[in-house]
Structures are given as C-alpha cells and as structure tokens.
Amino acid sequence: MFSGIVEECATLVALVKEQENVHFTFKCSFVNELKIDQSVSHNGVCLTVVSMTEDSYTVTAMKETLERSNLGLLKVGDVVNVERSMMMNGRLDGHIVQGHVDQTATCMNVEDAEGSYYFTFRYAFDKEMAKRGYITVDKGSVTVNGVSLTVCNPTDDTFQVAIIPYTFEHTNFHDIKAGSVVNLEFDIIGKYISRMIQFN
Numbered sequence: 734m735f736s737g738i739v740e741e742c743a744t745l746v747a748l749v750k751e752q753e754n755v756h757f758t759f760k761c762s763f764v765n766e767l768k769i770d771q772s773v774s775h776n777g778v779c780l781t782v783v784s785m786t787e788d789s790y791t792v793t794a795m796k797e798t799l800e801r802s803n804l805g806l807l808k809v810g811d812v813v814n815v816e817r818s819m820m821m822n823g824r825l826d827g828h829i830v831q832g833h834v835d836q837t838a839t840c841m842n843v844e845d846a847e848g849s850y851y852f853t854f855r856y857a858f859d860k861e862m863a864k865r866g867y868i869t870v871d872k873g874s875v876t877v878n879g880v881s882l883t884v885c886n887p888t889d890d891t892f893q894v895a896i897i898p899y900t901f902e903h904t905n906f907h908d909i910k911a912g913s914v915v916n917l918e919f920d921i922i923g924k925y926i927s928r929m930i931q932f933n
Contacts, residue, residue, distance in 0.1 A: 735774045736819050737827030737874075737881020739904045742812040743775070746789055753796040757807065760789045761815055772832065774816040776905070777879035777916045778802050779832025802834045803878075803914045814879040814904045827881025828874040834916040835867055838877070840909050841891065850896045851885070852877075852909065856917060858890035864931070866924035876918035880904055 743761035750756075757775070767773070767790050771782045780792035799805035807813070819825070838856035854877065859867070869875050869884045869892040876882070882894040896906050909915065 734819050735779070735816050735827075735830040735832050735879070736825055737777075737830040737876050737879065738816065739814040739880055739900075740816050741903065742905055743815040745807050745809055745811050745813065747809060748807065754793050755799060755805070756783070756791050756793050757804070758789050758791045759813070759815070763817070764788055764790055767817075772818045774814075774818075774830070774832045774879045776803060776813045776834075777830070777832065777876050777918050778804055778834050798834075801836060802916045803837055804916075806914060812905050812908065816879055828876075829921055830876050830879070830881060830918060831921055832879075833918060835919050836917055837914050838917050840911055840913045840915065842911055843909070846895065848898060850901060850906075851893050852896060852906070853891060853893045854915065854917075855891045863889075864927060866927035867919050868923070869919070870923065873923065874920045876916075878905060878909075878915045880906070 741761055743759040745757060746760050747758040748755055767782050769782055772779050778798060780794060782790050783793050784791045794804050836856060838854040840852060841855050842853040844851040869887040871884060871887055873884045875884050885893040885895060901907050
C-alpha cells in the first residue's frame with residue numbers, strides 16, 4: 734500500500750531480460766535502508782526487491798506488468814518515481830494507492846501556468862471498464878507514474894492535472910512532454926463503489 738507521495742527519483746543502471754521477465758537494477762539514496770522482499774513503487778508499479786548490492790537494488794517485472802505499464806519502455810539512464818510502502822502509523826498525505834497500474838496514458842500537452850504546469854493526458858476509454866470505476870472524475874484522485882494527483886477537466890478519455898514546482902522538480906514530471914507514456918492507477922474507492930452499484 735502506498736500514498737502516492739513520491740520520495741525521490743531512482744536511476745535505472747541495468748536491465749536484464751530473462752524469458753518473459755525483465756530484471757531492473759536501480760540506484761537511489763535509500764538503498765541501504767531496503768531489504769529483500771520489500772515492496773517499492775516504481776512509476777506507480779509495486780515491485781519486490783529481489784537482490785541488492787551496496788549501492789543498488791534489483792526488482793523483477795513479469796510480462797503482464799511490462800504490457801500494462803511504461804516499464805517496458807525504460808532504458809538505462811532513465812529515472813522513475815519511487816516510494817516505499819506506507820507506514821500505517823503515519824499520515825496519509827496523498828490517497829490510497831495499491832501500486833497496481835491499470836493502464837497507460839499519453840501526454841497530449843504541457844501548459845506553463847506561470848510557475849506551475851497543467852499536464853493533459855489521454856487514455857484508452859472502454860465503456861465497460863468505465864462502469865467498473867476505471868475513469869477519472871473532477872476533483873477526484875488519480876495516480877500518474879506513482880504520483881497522487883487531483884483530476885481537473887475530465888472528459889471520457891482525457892484529464893488534466895496541475896503540477897506545482899516542487900512536484901515538477903522532485904519527480905520525473907520534469908521529463909514528461911507531449912507523446913510521453915505514463916502509468917495510471919484509478920482510484921480504488923471509485924472502483925469499489927462502482928462494483929457495489931452493479932449489485933443493487
């Protein structure tokens with residue numbers, strides 16, 4: 734379980750393909766605090782630490798994860814947003830994030846809002862999935878590359894988010910431009926409500 738409050742960006746230093754899986758090795762400042770079997774969110778994807786060195790750690794993504802997220806597009810040198818799992822004795826500053834990416838979206842536009850930025854994203858809309866809560870709603874929560882954000886101006890297949898300078902500088906939003914592919918996780922509460930309504 735995560736909160737969508739990104740701790741920092743980790744740099745991909747190696748990737749190894751093994752059959753349908755890919756092993757990703759990252760460097761970040763909290764490597765020495767990690768342990769084997771720990772969950773870490775990478776661009777919003779929950780992955781398990783499988784091995785470590787003094788200054789790096791490795792996680793493994795399987796085929797479905799690679800197909801459903803933007804991790805399969807990563808190259809050595811790329812940075813991802815990372816967050817360790819939420820401690821239950823702390824404040825929930827973002828929203829409830831599972832680390833289970835639903836699909837990807839493409840950045841359509843980045844607008845400078847005199848210090849902050851508006852990012853517009855488009856995702857594949859499916860009416861049946863929308864009935865199950867795979868949608869965005871105005872002022873609702875959405876996770877983009879692991880960042881907990883508030884939705885603005887949603888349509889059937891697009892939405893905007895406003896990014897303050899701190900978030901822009903401390904996450905990989907500074908690398909996102911028109912055409913960039915990002916990971917989406919829709920709000921789990923909306924999914925549960927949509928599912929319960931189907932049984933009434």
